[in-house]
Each structure stands twice: as structure tokens, then as C-alpha cells.
Amino acid sequence: MPPRRPRRSKEATAPPPKPGGSPIPLDNDELKRIILDTFGETDVLHSRTVRVGGERGLRVLAIYDCSLFNAAEAAKTVFEPLIAYGDRPITRTNAIEVLKERVLTNAVIDFADTIEGVIEKILSGRVVLHPEGSRQALVCDVSQTPMRSVEEPETEGIARGPREGFVEQIEANLALLRRRLRTPHLRTESFTVGKYTQTRVVLTYIEGVASETVVAEARSRLERIGVNIDGLLVSETVVELIEDHPFSLFPTINTTERPERVAAALLEGRFAIFVEGTPFALFAPTYFAEFFTSSADHTERSITTLMLRTVRLLSLFITLFLPSIYVALVSFHHEAIPTILLLSIALGREGVPFPPAGEAFLMEGAFEVLREAGLRLPKTLSNAVSIVGVLVIGQAAVAAKVISPIMIIIVGLTAVASFTTPNFGTANVLRFLRFPILFLTALFGAIGMLISFILLVTHLVSLRSFGVPYMAPLAPFRYNEIKKGLWRRPVWDRGPRPATLFAQDTDRQEGGLMPRPPREGEDGGKG
């Protein structure tokens, strides 16, 4: 099967038959036979023939998958009108027009021109109507799939702000997005990905804002996957197939569960990708710093946000380097510790059989094990894990002189700090990264730490996300974007769209939006 071209328009005017694909036979029974043959043994596929236009009227074949459709709606919007049409005239030649324009009350009507098209429609839960003697089939959308209601996202909870999160249905997600961006410039391009799953993937962006080259690049990468893969079940699969640096530890595509976050990203000139069946939207291009921002930042005061982000940055360093700093200080650079602290550390280390580095590996490893266990277990059981963790690792290990007390503090701090990273995936990467850093530090002390920092920075600055430098706006350094992106100045001071995103339209807002009392001699306005 050749890769499908993206469907640019959803407007239902009879399109010319698609090249390729077998034509629909004129005969109802022939079509029914072909379809039934294709599906083979299945008990969910139903067909029904209705005669429209009196006893000698036109035979219309309806085929549908009864596991996917809403029977009540199908009865009301498809079968009832068909039967109620009565004896009024209908011919083979005008059947399609008459059915579409005067009979069917269903809101979304589409056409299928090929057998393959018919099969695809059936699989997406539509009712396919084929009037006898027609080369086309009418498609009515009466699909209904089990759907979760829109709930508050769990991984990205915020205290103030919208409480809606994406769900598994792509239509619902697009609705959530469209409600926030009521503009005809919001483009949605559909792709079908996966040979067997035929998953719908939608690329959205705002025309005139997003860079055309970036969008074109995204489009071509999505098209490249097409049906060359057997299936697409989660959005991370798309990430892995279209990201810039498949070997990197760091994600170059951001994900979110929050519609307003996607809307904000689109407004900045990025694009977003929705994947059917995953309540996470992907958006790109993205920066490294962005993984440390949260939707909550925009509901706080500007200064508070600056403080929170400083805390997160500090936590980032703690997560990566704190165990290493401990090891470097305790086994290499004793002179850098204040004397009293050194004495108390040495006192705690007395009788501990492992070297500091071994101790650190042991404890950080134990923490990872506990965390993983707590995550996999049901909530009721994970309490048990934490109790065991506290008792075994916290108390017993220190009491038995297996671990020094300061190490417990270090592990605890590192763990807590790693939870401040708003992005779940990045937090995991960072937690993993502290092991290689720890290893180098165990060998060379502070110099090992320095080398690992150099390697980390070299890697980070070499990354790009859809052509945008990953470490922007720090490197390349752009003060204006640091002001807006990292610092989050108040909205009236945020200036143009980030230049690093290559947005077409860089003007974001008019100047002089800062609220202020009217000056003397000026019209006081409504107040």
C-alpha cells in the first residue's frame, strides 16, 4: 500500500477518486462480498440493506462495525431518515446527492471512492452507505468509542489555573485546543501512521506564526514514518521516530497533558502533534530550559516564578552533582570542608566498611530500586515499600554502621531535588545521569566532576530540536529571551517571540501594556 498523502481539507465536497485502490463495484452484493471477504471471520461487522424510494426504489447497503458505533445515533440519523424517505423518487444517478442533501440527518458526512477507503471508514466506526449503481459510498460518522471524561492531569497538576487535561480521543483533544485558539489560522493536518493500527496523528500549528521550514520539516518527518511501521500506540513512539538526536539521553521534543500549554506553545510559533490514543501532546522545537518550566509558572507572580525557577535550577544541580560533591569532598578534598563538619563526617564514617564512593553507589542504587518498586505497586502497597525503605535504609543501615548518617542526608536531598523537575522524563534522565558523574568523581574527585560537566555541556550544546539550538537562550546567548523564557518577566514586558524559534511573525503584542494610572491631561478611560 503506498503511503497516504496527508488529508489537507475536511470539507466534504466529492473529491476526485484517489489514484490507486480498487474502485467500488456498482453492485451492492458485490461490495458486500468483497468487504466480508476482506474481514473474514468476524462477528462485529454488520450489514443491512435498505430500500429507499418505495418498493421499487433504490437498494442502499449499509455496512458498519457494531463494536465501534453508537447504535442509537445510527438509528436516528441514518436508518430512520432512510426509511422515512418513503416513496419519493430517487435514481441511481442522483442517489448520492439526494441522500446527502435531503435524507441523511447525520452531521458529518464523507465519501469513500475505493474499497480501501470503505474499509478504513468501517474501521474508524463509521456507517458506510452504498447506493446501488454508484461508484461512490457515503460515510456517516456515528462512531462511539469508550471515552474517559476530561480530567485534571495527574503528572502536571497545578494549584491555580485550568484543570483540564487531554484524553485519549484525538477529537476531544483537538476540541480542547480549538476552544483556546479560535482562529482559522490554526491548522490541523492529519496523518495516518501504522500499517495495522492506522493511528491518526495530527500536526497543528498556527499559520503565519510558526516557521514554515520548521513545520515542513515536521511534516516530512511524520510522512517518513507513514505506514512503514506496523503500529503506533503511544506518542513516545512518534518522538523516537522523528527526534533530531536518537542517541541522546535528552528529549528534544516536549510533551504535555495540558491544553493551555500546547496553546501557549503554538502561540510562540511552535507546532504540536497529537497522537490518537495518547493523552499527551508533543510540541517542538523546544529548549532544555523548557523542561524546567511548568504551566503553574504562568499563574504565579513574576517574581515568585523567578524564585521557583531558581529553586528548580538549584535542584537540577543537586540532583546531578550532590552525591558527587560528597564523594569528592570526603575522599579527595578534605581541606574544603569546614573543620567541625569534617570531624562530624569522619565520626559518622568511623567503622563504615565501604569507601564513600561505594557507599554512594549503594545508597543511590537502593533509592532507585525503592522508587521503582513504589511506582509499580498499587498505591495501597507502595506505602509498605516506603516503610521498608525508611526502616531498612534509613535506620537499620546507619545503626548497623553499614552506611554513614551523612550519606542518608545526601541521598534524601538528591531524591527530593530530583522530584522538582516538572517534566517526568527529564527527571528520570537526570537521575540516571548522576551515576556516571559519580563514577568519574570516584576516580578523580572534583576534576572528574568537572570533566563530566564538560562532557554534559558539550553534549547539550551540540543538540538541536528541529534546527533550534537546545541550550538556547543561554547558548547562543540572547538576553531578551532569557528575560522572557527563563526569568518570565510580567506579560507586559515579554517582548517579541523568541528569535531562536524562527517564528514568522515576531510581534507578539503592542508595547505599553503595563497597567498604570492615566497621566495628567490624558483621558482617564473608563475608570
Added chain:
Amino acid sequence: MMPASGQRRLLCTLLLAAFVATGCWDRVSVDEVVIVLTLGLDAGSEPDTFKVTLEMVNPGGSTSTETGEVGSLPSAVIISREGRTVLEAIQAIQRSVDRTIFLGQLQIVLYGEELARQGIAGTLDHLQRHGQFRRTMNIGVARESAESVMRSLSETFITLGLSLDALTIQAQRTGFVATLFGDFIQYLVEPGSGAVLPVFDSNEADGSLTVVGTAAFHADRLVGIFNTEESTGVALALGVSGPGLVLVGEADWEGEQVLASFGLRRIRSKVDVRLEDGEPKAAIEVRFEGVLAEQIGGGNFTTERDWSILESMQEQAVVNAIRAAVEKAQEWKVDVFRIGSRLEQRFPHAWKQLEENWRDTFAEMEIEVRVESHLLETGLIKEPLFRKGRDG
């Protein structure tokens, strides 16, 4: 982290393996070292040898109690050994300590008075050269010998080095001069070559650790020890005394002896030099602000008229202290005020001639003391409750 081909990955693995296999040379865990807090230096029993005394803290080492629990207090060990060089002696000490001697946390270097009088040149090189010694560590002189002072105090003070370090701060607030190691060696090589160090001793009566004076060094030799008042003078002249220094001023008022304690703040001083007909002249200028903290005898001086009595009392106290210091310094021919340096900075050509006989010139030169002060506060009351000699 980089996308790597199989070969490159193999190379990386080999390199890593090489690193791991060869080990980590500088790694020594904190529980494998013994932390030296005090380093004492004395003259050895043979001529031209040194005796090094180390106060080493063995955290939680030997104070195990009957319950089998390791004690929560670190214990200090004091060991002395002799050697021709400092490092030789330290190595000799290492032979009787089961852990690596670590000098990076050294709090203070104590010179025995005897060695200091003979000259400390031989000991300085190692302290400067070895990376573990810091320029910011304290340095002091112990009365008679460092070893005996350290031993006599180690009973009372578990971590003597830390106590000495803290005491130097207190010493600075009470009219003594504390000099950091880096500054000390710098002063020794400067023109004039005078430097001062605090002198520590254990108090015979109560065994407490005490600062008893200030040692004046010329080049690498201790020449004399200033007593308490003179030390205060040196500290004031050098402008190194911390806030909170208390001086007692005297005055005669209506035939009555008045004593008053002043707290000194914001002490700023400078040494001004000039040449008159090729003769160097120096003036020590001190400015400070005082607070009347105590008054015995006398009446209400907190009036506009009598304010000057208090001010002249505090100024006189400062002048007396500095004068005493200057007299002693000139007697010992030690330029502790670093007048030589100032001369070199201001009059480099004249200094070249003066340099040769500087000690004698210094001993004879005229050193003026100028003091300017303000009395800021007088506390909560106006005058003493009782006046001396009257209805007492």
C-alpha cells in the same frame, strides 16, 4: 553519550577500563586520615634540627566506652619527633600513626619561643611550598616551647587547634595582633622586615589557654615580646584590632582620680612618612570612635562642656599605648609598624640609601603619634552613683 560506532565504543571501554584498573591516586577516604589541627615547631635537641609536634584528631578513635559504643567526642593525640627538616620530622611522626597525616585542615602553626629566638627561616620553606598548607592559617608563638604548651593544654582542650583558632579572633578584639601565615611571611620579606605574632601560653593558675603578649620579629628572629599594653599599641598603630577593644583612660578632675573604660570602634590608622633633609620622619595617625562604657569617679561629663574631657581621656589612652609600643620597638630595633615599606613606596630612591642601616635609623628616628577621636555614646546613665572619696 556520543553516537558511537562499535570500534569507538570498544576504545572508550578500554580507556575506561585502563582508568579503573590503575585506580585513583589521590583518593584517601576521610576515615583513613588523621586530621592535624595544630603544628608545633621547636628547636631540636641537636643543633640545626627541628622538633615537630602535631596535634592530631582521630575522630571517634579511641574513646570507646564500656557500652561498646564509640564515643561521640573526637580524641586528640600529641606526638613530637625530631628531624633535620620539617618534613623529615613529620615523616617520623607518620611512623607512629596508623593513618595518613593530613595537614589541609591545619588551624595554627605554633613556634616555640626558643626556636623563634634562634630563627625560623628553616621551617618556612616547607610551609610555603607544600600545597596542603594555606596562606590563611593562623600562626603564633608559644611561650618557651610549643610542645610543652600543647601538651599542658591538651588535657583541657580536646581540639586545641580549633580553640587556638577561635582565641586568635578574641585576641584581636582585646588588643592583640593576629597575623595570618601569608601576611606574616610577606611582612618578613618587605623592607623593614618587621612582623608581629600573638604569644600563647597556658595560664599557670587555672590551666587556661591565654594570649600573653605579642612577639616582634625581625626577619626570621623573635626579638622581643610586647606586654599587653604595648600589644594594644601595636594593634592600634597597625589598625588591625577588631571592634570591641576596650581601653581604660585616666584623668585628674577636681583633684580626683577618674577612671573610664572606652569601647573603641571604627579604628582606622595609617603610617605617614616624610623626608626632612634626607632624614626619615614618621607619624602614626589613628582615628577612631569611642563609646563610654564605664566610669569610676568624677561627675557628669555628658555635657557639652565636659565632653572634651572624655574625648581627651580616650585619646590619651590610645596615645599612651602606642607610645609604649613605639618605645619598645625602637629599643629592640624592630620596625613592626612597617615604616620601611612606606618609605620604599613613597621615596624609593631615598630608601636605597636608608636600607642598609635601617634598624639603627629606625631606632633613632622621630615617630609622632597623632590621634583623633569622637565620643559617640555614653550609655544609659549620666554619672556614677557614688563619687570616689566622698559620701562613699
Added chain:
Amino acid sequence: MEKAKISTGGLISILWASHILGTIFPIAGMAAIAKSSAWVSSLIAAALGLLVVWVWLAARPADHQTFMADWLCRICGPFFGVAVNVLYLLFFLVMCGITMRHIMELVSTAVLPKTPNVVILVLFAVPGGIAARLGIEVITRSAQVYIGFSLISFLILVVGISPYIHLENLLPVLNEGLRPPLVGAVPSVASLSLTGLGIWVAPYLDDRRSMERAVLTATAIAGLAVVVLTVIAQGLFSYRGMDEMLIPAISVARSVRLGRILERLDAMMLGAWLLVAFLGKTYLIYLAANQIAWLGRTRHYRPFTFPVTVIAATMAMVLIRSDAELAEWVNTGSFAGYVLAHTFVVPLLLIGVGYFHRRRARTGGAGPGKEGERVP
């Protein structure tokens, strides 16, 4: 010879970085020669450094898109052009080796005394090779990341030390005339002039003007760093103290007194400096690899980065035997002459030859290529 684009700020960061070790090593030599006028010497060095770099700028290609290697060929003719390029290749390699040696000495003196030097060398060489291989953009961007750390550490240094600086130590000024400070400034001028190497990557910048701005600003900043560091060191230790030290910068870092906790963070302080020194080394590896690529008439410099790193590391071990020898060579020895030959004499010759060509073109002789069109 890659597809890249760098910003003025980025180039400033690398150039300043590639020079930082040059600033912290030769100040001991200044004190030895200029005595108490060492700080004057540093001022002179900053000024002369700008002058030398200005000569560099005058000698740069007429056309913004031309690479320096091609330009040398065009000016000196095919044979001498290649010869000069080989000369510069060797220069880059030697400078890279020296920078590596500097890093090694700093680390082994101040941080890891017992670790074998080779290990330290390899430790810093490998990431250097990797970064150089990734190209000029990556080097620039890492420079922009590191420069923040370096600036913060420099600020901590200045803040932590300033209360202990005695400005009287800066006296007497020029008591022995202008000659000693001038002589003492030469090693610093030499290392400052290295910022002129920025013109090797000029075509990656937007235009000629931003190139000028970047190189001059970088030199000015580096000069300022030399001055600040010299003033600090002299104010702290007086010139006698500076003269005695092998590497005054380490002693400066070790003299920071910022409360009881921060005062012992000299290792961290050195860390920030090492980051920047590492960048300088990476930049030199990149230049050398590009030079080889040019000589081999290939557009791909990447395969050469690792060989270059190995060669430079070997040079770092072989050229100099001990830290004392390194310090002597840099502070008082022929180092300055060697560097200035490449950064001052050759550009002067280039200007001269270019002028000669232009004159010949005007009088009807055949100029090299389109030289006659060059606008001064």
C-alpha cells in the same frame, strides 16, 4: 570549512577563554622584571595587546568570506602560502600543547598532586577532541555556558579578596623608569595577541564589522582581566610575594576569605578557570585540525581532530620537562618571541606584501588575484 554560523558574543567568549591561562601565568614574570610597577606593566600589556591585535585585523582577508589559509596563499603565492600555513599549523599545535601543559600543571599542583600527569592530560584531552570534532558552533555555545561560571567565580574571587588588598603595595610607581614595565609586559602582550586567532573563523560571522568588534572586545576584556588579576595579586602579596610564587593565580585563589565555608573553595574556583582553559585548548585543536584539512585539500576536518589532540598532548609532555621550566619559559624566556613572531611579525609582513602587490597592480604589474580591489 563547515556549515556554521556564530555570533559576535560567541566569538568573544571563545577568544577570551582561549586566552585566560595566558593571563594567569605570566604575571609572576611581570613582578620579577617590573618590580612594584608590575601593575603598570599589566596596563601597558593591555594597551599593546590591543595594538598588536589591530595589526592582525589590518592583515585579515579583504573579503569576508575568505578563509585565512586561502588568503595566506593568495598573498604569498602558492609555495610560500603553503609554507606559512604549515608554520601556523605547527604554531597551533605548540600553543595547544602549551595550553594542555598549563591545565596539567594547574591540576597537578593544586588539585590532584599524586595523580600521574599523563592521566590528567588524557582526562582533559578526550573531551577536548570530542568538542572540537563537533565543530565551531558547539565550541562557541559551550563557551557561552562556561563564561557564566568563569565570571561568577571571578566575581567571588574579587569580592572575597578585595578587603585584603593593600593598595599601598602598588607603590612606588615607575621608580626605575619605563623600561622594566615595558619589558615585563612582553609575555602578556604575546598571550593577549593570541585573541587575533579569531580571524581564522571570521567567515562564520555575519560580517566584517562584527569580526572587528569581537576581536577587539575580546582583547580588551582579556586585557582587563590581566590588569585586575595583577592588581589583586600585587595588592595582596606585594611584588616580592608575587615574584616568589610559581603560579600567583593559585595563591590568589587560595587567599579568598569569604567566611568560614567559602574560603576553602579554591578547588571550585580553579574549576571555573579550568573550564575556560579547556575551551581555549579545544579551539586550538579545532584550528589545527582545520589547518590540516586545508593542507590536505579536503573539506572534512573532523577525522583530524583526534590525531591533532594526540599530537598536542604528546607535545605537552615532550616539549617541556617541568613546571618550573614552563613558568620560566613563559615568564621570561623565548615564549613571547615565539608567539609574537606568529601574531605580530607575520601579519606585518602580510600587510607589507599586500601593499607591494597593490602598488604593482597599480603600475600595471599582475597582482595576485583580485587584490587591487582591497579597501583599506
